[in-house]
Every structure is written in C-alpha cells, then in structure tokens.
Amino acid sequence: MSTDYTYDEQGQFFPFFILTLSGLVTLPLTYNLLKPSKDLENTAPRIKSEFKPEDGELIETQKRRRLRKERRIKRIVTVILGYAVIAWMIYLIAVTARSTPKIWDPYDILGISRSADEKAISKHYKRLSLIYHPDKIRPDPSKNETVDMLNDRFVELTKAYKALTDEEVRNNYIQYGHPDGKQSFSIGIALPQFIVTEGNGKYVLLVYGALLGVLLPYIVGRWWYGSQRYTKERVLVASAGNVFREYKDDITDGGIINALSSGDEFKDMLAGKSDTGLAKLEKKVLADESTFLSADDRKTLKEMDDSTRRKTLALLWAYLGRVDLNDDTLNGEKYEAAPIALSLTESFTAIALAFGNARPILGSFRTSQNIIQAVAPESSPLLQLPYFSNKVVESVEGEDAKDHYSVQKYMELPEEKRRSLTVGAGLLSEKQYATAVSVAKQLPALKVSKAFFKVMGERVITPSSLVQLVVKARFVPPGYTNVPEVNPTDLEDIDPDEDDLDALMGRKPANKKTVKTINGQKVETKIEKIQPPLAHAPYLARDHSPRWHIFLADAKQGKMAVPPFTFTTFDKPLFDEAGKPTFNIQTLKMQFQAPPQVGDFTFVMHLICDSYLGLDTKMEVTLHIDDPAKAAALDEEDDISEPDEDSIAGQMHALKTGQAPKKKARKPSDDSSEDESDTDGDAGDTSDTNTETDIDD
Template structure:
C-alpha cells in the first residue's frame, strides 16, 4: 500500500473529522438536551395548572407563620368578603393567564414532538458505523475483481475532489472509496481490515458531541453564520443590557432609585402627613403610569366631592391625577370612580407601602422625628382609607359620621380608638345604636384588634451604673394580649386597601429636647404574641437624661404608645470602675509562662553542665516580680558582704 494513502489518514489530517460522518451522536445529544428541558418544564407546568389559584395564599396565608404560630384572621363581613374575592380572582383564568398557559402547552408539545421524532430517527440509524468496503463500494462479497474495479472507478469519478472543490463531504467520501478499494485489492490492507476492522491496522477511537451533517453543507453556511452573529453579537448582549438596566433602576428595598433621589431632595423637616399624597403621586412609580385620554372626563365626576388639604406644587398631569386619586381614596370616594380610575388607583396603592417606608427611612436618617411621625400617619391613612382630619373611630366597621357624633356626645365622651376598645360590649351596643349584624362585626373587629402592651427598660450590659460614653440598651417588650399561645396576628382589617397588609410597629427612641431628635429607631415586622427588641445607643451627655420611646403602629390610628425613660449618667471622672479580678485569673498569674518554662529548662541544663554533681540543685524559672525583688536585695547583700570583709580584714590586722 502506498505511503501517500496512509499519510492521508494520519491523526494530524483535518479530513479525518468528516470521514464517515455519522449523525447518530448528534441525535443522542439532541434527545438528552430536550429531555433535560422538557421533563422539569412539564412537571412545573402541570403543578402550576393543578395548583392554580393558590397564589392568594402568599397574601392571605392559610398556614402558620415561620415560627409555627397559626394566623388569626379578622372575621368581619368586609374582610371575609375581601379575602374570598382575592382567592376567587386568583382561581379565575384571565385572558392573559390563559394565553400564557396556551403558549407553554404549545411549546411543550413541540419539544416532545421533537424528542419523539429524534427517537424515531435513531431507530433507523446504526448504533456504530463500521468500515465495510463492500457497502462503501456497493458490491457483494461474491463480486469479482473486475466488478470491484468497475464500481471503484464509477464512484471515484462522482466524488473526485476536482469535481466537488467546495464539498468537504465529497472529498471525504472519495478518500473512503479509495480506502475501501485498497482494502479489497491490497493484501496487507485486506489482512488489517479482517483483523482490526481497518485497513490501516489498529486505530484509536474518538468520542465527542455530535454535530448535525447540515452544518457542513455549503448552502447552509450563510444561514449558520447569520444565526451565530445574531445570537452572539445581538441577542446575548441585549439580554444582559436589558437585565442590567432594569436591575440598576431599583434599590434593595424594591423602590426605584429615582424615587429615593426625589424623596431625599423634597422631604424637609417640616413635612407632615398632608404632604404624603403629593409625594406619593410624584414618585417615579406613579409618574411611569402616565395618563389616558379619558382621564379628564372621568375625574370630573369627583369634582366637588374630594377636598385637597394642601396646595399643589407639581403640575405634571400624571402627578396631579394620581394625587387627586389618593385624596379620593382617603376620603372614601371610590364609588364615584370609573373602573379605569379604580384600576389606576389600585396600581398606585400597591406601590404605596414601599414608597411610604422610604419616606419614613429618609426622615429617620436625618433624625427628624416629627417628619417620621407624619409619614407614618399618612401610611396608616392610606391603609385604612382615612382622611387626615377624620376621626379615628371611622376605622371601626360600619361606622359613619352619625356613630362618631354619638360617641362624642356620650358621657364621658369617646374620642380615641383606645377609649372605644376599653368599653364593655353592652356599653358599645347602647352607644352605637346599630343592628345586631353590624354590632357582630364591631365586636369581631374589637376582638381582632385587642390590646397591645408595650414596656421598656434601660440598662448597660454587665454594669450597674451608666457612665458617659457607655453603650446603653433599651429593651422593648411588645405583648399582644388578645392573642392566644401559638397564635400570630393575620392581615390587618383594611377593606378599602387592594392588597393584604400585615401590622408593623416602629420604635423611636427620641431625645426630649427642644428639637425632638431620633436617637435610635427600629422597624418590627413580627406578628407573634410576644416580641422583644433591643435599641442600643451611646450615652453622650452626663447628668440627667430624658428619653421618650414612641411605639407607633403603621396600620391603625390610635394605638400608639409612649414610654418616658429617665436615667442618670456619671461623668468619666466621677466614677472610677474597678475591674474585678477572679481568683482563677490570680492563680493563673502565679503560673510560669511557656517561655519562662523553656528558659528555665535551658538554664537548668547549663547549670547541670557547669556544676555537674554539685551541692546546689538547678533553680526553676522565676517570676518577673520576684526577679526584680531579688535584684533590689542584691546590692544590700553585697554591701553586707563588703562590711563583713572589712571587719575580717581589720580583725586580721
């Protein structure tokens, strides 16, 4: 067999990749990839289809909280209707939801069809493509030499590289035909093929991920290049850029960066609850909602029914519209809104909790307690649909201005929510003059709100006295008396608010000076029966210190607590603290250190070498204090030795 023929089949030859090209590996690869995609996607699709409607459990959870406590729900008619409506809407298939499910089903059917078709194609393919010269030349084993030569000439003319210069498969086919002819005519090649399955002798096997045959066809090169260019140069960078642009627009708390910048610039120390509607309407989330052509016609129906307690500052159309909607919501004028305005209002209220929390945090960072208090008041007015100048009693179910007047005219008059909750059920029945059904809602609501006790104490860790410069700790204990053991408070009673809202408490430690400065603050989101929070701050003023702890609820007006804390802080030079020394530390101080022990061993070895078997035993290590004492005594001993030597010398003289 010629050497040139063998050189064309060496490992360095680039034509070896296309020689005897086999699509079987590609089919296995496609089936594996599609199966890895189809199986989890199908299971997820079926699970979401079977559990459709349970998304409402994230807002109104049926199960217990993370601490294992069972949620207690408000059983008023309005809240039961709200919860049932949310769960029913979650189960209903909207046009958008149905379209999403349909597209997923079509995609899954297409993927499974591809898997089935590929598996069918695998059934027609050979498991392993072997070198068979008879099959390559399309002759039988009984063919004569002339028939083999005739078949070789015919095929070699069809697949000669000169006739197919741009077809790599044709070139490889020609090499394979030549190799098959050599295997049937050359004795050495034939012997190698019969023994090793290859005319060149024993060969190594290469295994890799198969690629489809059409990638090597000339007419597909332009399409493959364009697809590669589109995916690598356009699709991947654009996906990354869109994701990056979307993520960089939001802060960690879910509020847009533009909103935080706006609030940081416009919120001042004089901002109060009446500024809240305009600040909410001017945030980036609100402005992105835009306006619609029919908004002016629909807003005219609210004219004369909505009162704005603050003069407008911003004249941007979307800000003016949303500000008007917020005031209408707080004054409970939703029934006058068109369905389009109600949807816009609900979208805005879904952003209101995050935005109002950002308002409070901006005020806290600047230590403005009055501003933070005003923003919390605005937050609970939004939750309860309560006007800024309205009575707290309108939070009670079925309460109108008539019941509020009856409470004010009572003896003694009832003005606050806490005073109303302190009444007995019979007293509330006589006072409100409601029907039995309405009174049942009122009693259910009172049992759900209940009584919350807040206690606070101040101390320093491991110290009996407080000294200027210490870090003091205010321990705040919140106890919901109306909850039973292993029970947590469920979503607040807010029938006018579109989403579920859980109760939160804000603890403010305020310096009761001329300017009420926030010393420390904490936001408590736990709804368990008992909760303990620690507020730590550094004492900076010596003498009498007067602090006030304000515990404010962000869901209901009238449940706030105020605890005064007074303590005396000593100056640093007034009280000198002695560090207590334990007996174990004193005993440990008497023990030699490892270095001293090591040095003592060395000295002991040196003394043994010098003295040998002398009278004095080697001394152990000494403590530094004793060594100093010994050094102080040495001069006196030397002085005594000198006197003795003088006396002996004088005596001898």
C-alpha cells in the same frame, strides 16, 4: 493521525443538544415559580371577619391583577414554551433511528468465539484463507463486489488474525484498540449538516449576529437597567427623587400625601387616562361635605397644573375619604393607586430617616396607617372598624368632641352604653355591631409592660458601650377585661449563653435555641417564630403583614436619637387554638451605642404599628451612663474568691449551694489572717439594668 469533523446528518444528537439547553433554562425557572414564598404576607394568618365593603368586587379584582403582575406572566409563558420544546425533543429522540460507531473487534471479524485458543484461531483463519484469499475468490456481480472490496476484506481478516496471535500487533490492539496503532478520530458536531452547507452560511451568520449582537445585549441591558431603576424599597429611582424634592422638615400628613402623588408609578398607571373623568373626580372630592380635606390640602389640589399628578392626588384623597365616585373605572383607579402609594410611603420614610427629624418620621408612619385602613389624616381611628361611618363615629364621640376615640377607649365603654351609641336607626344593626366588636377584639394592640436599658454581661452602662433597649410588652386586644397580672419573672431579661453567638451579636435567632438541662448537658429546643394576623384592611387591594417600629427621639431638639428597629414576628403565641389572646410577654430588643458622656439621657420611645391607628405607644425612658471607675470597682468586687471549705463561711456556702467551695492556692506567709480575709466578700447587686420604666397593666 488525523482529525475528521462530522455533522449530525440524521439528526441523532441535535435533539439532545437542544434538550440540554432547554432544561438549563426551564428547570430553574420552574423551581422559582413553584417554591413556597417566604413573604410575610403569604405565611401569616388572617383576622376572622365576614365584612366586605360596597366595592368589594372591585378591590378583589385589583388584588388579583396585582398578584398576576407579581407572578410575572412572562416567566410563566417561558416555562410553558420550555416544556413544549423539551417534549418535542424527547419525541424526536424516541422516533429518530440512532447509529453507533462500530468498534473494531477481531473476534467479530473472524467470526470466532472469544473462548477459542490460539490453535483454534489459526485453524479457523486457514479455513477462511482458502475461501476469501484474492486468488481463490472472484467478485460476485449480483452483490456489487469488486476486487478492491475482496482485497480489503482479506486484509481485515489478516489483521484480526495477527491481533490475536502476533505479540507486537496484539500490543497495538490492546493499547490503541486497533492493530495499526493510533488511528484518526472523529469529532461529532450536534448540528444538522444543512446548517453549514454551501449557501446557508449567511443565514447562520445572521442568526449568530442576532443572538450575540442583539438578543444577549438586550437581555443583559434590560436586567441591569431594571436592577438600577429601583431603590431597595422597590420604587422607581425617579419617584424617590421626586419625593425627596417634596420633603420639608415641617411637612404635614396632608403634605406627605401630596408628596406621594409625585411618583412616576402613577404615570404608568394613568398612561393615556390622566384627563379621563378628572372633572367628575374633583367635583366629588372637593364637595362641601368632604370634611376630611383641610384648607391647605384643597388649595394644593386646585392649584396643581400637572393633570396626571392632579388626578393621582384626587384619587388618593378619594380613597382616604372613602368617596364613592359613582364610576367603576374611577373607583378601580382609586383602589389601584393605594398600594402604589403605600410602597412610596416606605421611600418617604427612608428619606425622613436620613434627615433625622422626628415629625416627618412620625408622619410617614401615620400615613402608612391611613393608607392601609383607608382613613384620612386627623380622622377617627374608629373608622377602621367594619361598617363604621362618619355618622356612627359622630354618634359615639358626640358632635362637639374635641378628641377622637381610640378603639381601646371605645371598647372600654360599658357594653350597654357602647351598644346604645352604635346600634339604631341610621347607625348599625345588631349583626353589624357584632362584626365590628369581633374585629376590634382581634386587633393586635401591643401594650408595653416594662422598658429598660442594659449592657449584656455588665451591671452598669459605661460611655460608648453597646447598650440594649429591652421592651417587655404583650398583646392585649381591645375589649378584654379579665387580663391576668404580669408575672414578674417574665419581665426579667437573662443574658444568653457565652457560646450563643447569634444572640450575643444581636442577630436574629435561628429556629433552634440551645438551653441547659439540670445535669449540664445541652439540648436544642425549636422556637417557632409567630406572625401576627394580616392587617385587617378591607379597602386595600393587597395583603399586608403588620410591622412594629421602635425608635428613640430627642424631644427637646425634635430629632431622632436612635433609628427605628422593625419587628414582624414574635417568640410566643399571640392567640391560643380557640382564638383567645394568650397575653404572653414578648421581648423586643434594639442595640445601639451609648453616648460618650456620663449622666442621665432622657429619650421619648415611640412604638408604632404601621397598620392600625391608635395602637401606638409613646413614653419617656432614661438612660443612665455611669463612670467607668464604678464598673472597675464592681469588677474588683466580683473577683473576690470563694471561701475555704474548712472555714465557717465555707461550710455555710456548702449548705446554701450543696457544693463544697474550691480550695484556694495560698501564698506562703506566716500571717494566717490573710487566708481568712477572703471570707468577708459579699455578692454585689446582680441587676442587669440601671434604668427601668414600669407601666401598670
């Protein structure tokens, strides 16, 4: 038995090979490109507003450019080329003639029907022998026949006859497919033979060397380097290192903006353009009317030596101050820099959390608000409303106002007074005022109704236990006056079922929640996770879904006590189909380990929205830690058994609950009074909380 290697000389199988390889690459990439994105920014609704800033076209251009970059043009081009190769291979398969190996068939060789019996086969073979026996036939020159060809043909006829009549030969044919037993087999290689013909070997080696020695290591290395080049906040590791070196415990909001300008992403953005327009940019930003810059911030910008970073910082201040640079290129760079700075803010937040100082943490969240709304630090929150300018803010707040108005305070003004302060010559028109009020009434202001601590399944909190901070809040957009009272039952927090592992372990609930019906059977009700509208950020060249952060701080030490928990979706609708707020109570929970000591611990709870200014909540909450002995005493009290059904207490229990109490197994005793001792146990306090903070609505 031997083995033969054959090549695809006619190109029959080579297209199948290439088609398979192309499909393995192209189809997964196609799925990756076409699958619906689960990013919050792609699934959230939008705030209804027709407002567009003066540079709206530039902002939209930057947004489209950013989207194109995120879609990865190289991947799209690869998919297109992949389908082109697939189409070409399908065409070759369709037009290439295919030959299939011929199977040795004795019936076909003898030219006899498969239904013929042995007698008919013998008769037919004798007839063929009279015709094709070498002694009876001579070669036909017109058919290029030779004696050897005639001999071979007669041998095949004989083999076919024996395969159908001789038992031993028949067994070989049945077992191996040939009367001579095992045959040599051929391995087909799906490569055209010209690839391995003499003289082409060096080119084949060159191709293999390029693929395996250059291209494959390059792809793997680039993937590895790319994955190691970025942090989990999707900023360059080098940028995170630069921002880390700029961190200070007493850093100001302006100092954070300066720290963000150190990101290496801006070097790529300004490659070859760091000096272009820098003088004009600084002249605009440092003008005397630029009141949004503090003296320290001005000094920092003037004394910076690195031209790239200096231009970056000037662009960021121009963006935050909404400075018109009278240059489309500079304005485009200004709007391009803002989304990069927003990503770097997340990196600064991670660094601040690692140090645990409350001031930089709060500053990082405020900086996120400033960048999203294009409002400079310490400026009025009213600037985030459409058409509002410093002149309009000054008219509303007054020239000598020491504190800025929040949007809530502005909307709480009587309608006539609010309109008179906002509408007029050099201020807003009636249409602009209506747009600003409409947007204000859609801002997702989360108002806390109650905050308390609890331990699931326990009535007291003991040292080092897993405690939950439960925040009951509802969205009350600014400007709504007829807000319904909170239903007290909505402020209660019920522990999940014992078999609801996701809830018990603090994991995010799935789209289904198990509840119990009256008859005790379990049914599943689907819970839709509700997203708030995308942040109304007309100056930011990217979409952003609001995020709410809750963390606890120690006011005395100025330190973070419990790291932030972030919330992006909610369990109940924020607005109804008509667009009006539902005022549903939302439940936010964060779980952490209680202190190991007994006593009262007062924290400052910060609830911060990263997208809007002036919608934050700051309040004190007290965690009361009880002695474990108290918990043990309550457990013993809970262990008191139910009354007997034949006692008065048992009959009262049956009237109250509609069910007869279970009978107790009594210990053998002559004193019957012991049997009645269990009827005097009263239910203890069933409250799950031991510290509450209520906030009037």
